Amino acid sequence: MKIFDLPIETDRLRLRRVRHDDFDALFPIHSDPDVCRYLPYEPRDEAGMKEALNKRVALAELEPGGDALFLAxxxxxxxxxxxxxxxxxxxxxxxxxxxxxxxxPEFQGKGYAYEATNAFMDVCFDAFNLHRICARCSAANDASWRLMEKLNMRREADLREHGLFKGEWDHMYIYAILEDEWRAHRS
Structure with a gap:
């Protein structure tokens, strides 16, 4: 499926395709052990970040089950x-x-994640005709699951010790919202 028109703009933010020149801004985020604690990979070195960035930039179409669309x-x-x-x-x-x-981390706790994700989900429901959007996080990641709740997503699963994540038993929450529920909260 073709990627929708960009950028997406909010009061304070612009969401756009990731570019190669975003390396200097994204590398410190993706190499930070505290940030990566809840991500499905270890902190990235320069080569790993360049590889990840190349995949993000090269994505031309969104395929079911394929690579994710990342927006800066x-x-x-x-x-x-x-x-x-x-x-x-x-x-x-x-x-x-x-x-x-x-x-x-420098920009956490200022409402940016809510503002960006809210606008992004709105466009995703429209552009891809989605029926349901889900999100998941570690139960220990309070900021993430609180953001999901602020987005009016409901906790659908509380998976305790369902698998190993970075050498420890994982406790994961899964949240979701249906398109009609999303629209009802928007009106």
């Missing part, structure tokens, strides 16, 4: 990249997607 989140006022939002297109027939987000 930048401050409109300065153009500084402060994080990313992402969408996995899980299933075309059932119209399912999964969102995620990662932000620089």
């Amino acid at each position: 989140v930048e401050l409109k006022e300065t153009g500084e990249v402060i994080g990313e939002v992402l969408l996995f297109y899980l299933n075309e027939e059932a119209r399912q997607g999964e969102v995620g987000y990662v932000f620089s």
Whole structure:
């Protein structure tokens, strides 16, 4: 499926395709052990970040079950990249997607993740005709699951010790919202 028109703009933010020149802004985020604690990979070295960035930039179409669409989140006022939002297109027939987000610790706690993810989900429901968007996080990641609740997503699963994650038993929450529920909260 073709990627929708960009950028997406909010009051304070611009969401746009990731570019190669975003390396200097994204590398400190993705190499930070505290940020990566809840991400499905270890802190990235320069080569690993360049490889990940190349995949993000090269994505031309969103395929069900394929690579995620990553958008850089930048401050409109300065153009500084402060994080990313992402969408996995899980299933075309059932119209399912999964969102995620990662932000620089310097910009956490200021409402940017909510503002970006809220706008991104709105566009994703429209552009991909999604029926349901889910998100998941570690139960220990309070900021993440609180963001999901602020987005009016409901906790659908509380998976205790369902698998090993970075050498420890994982306790994961899964949240979701249906398109009609999303629309009802928007009106």
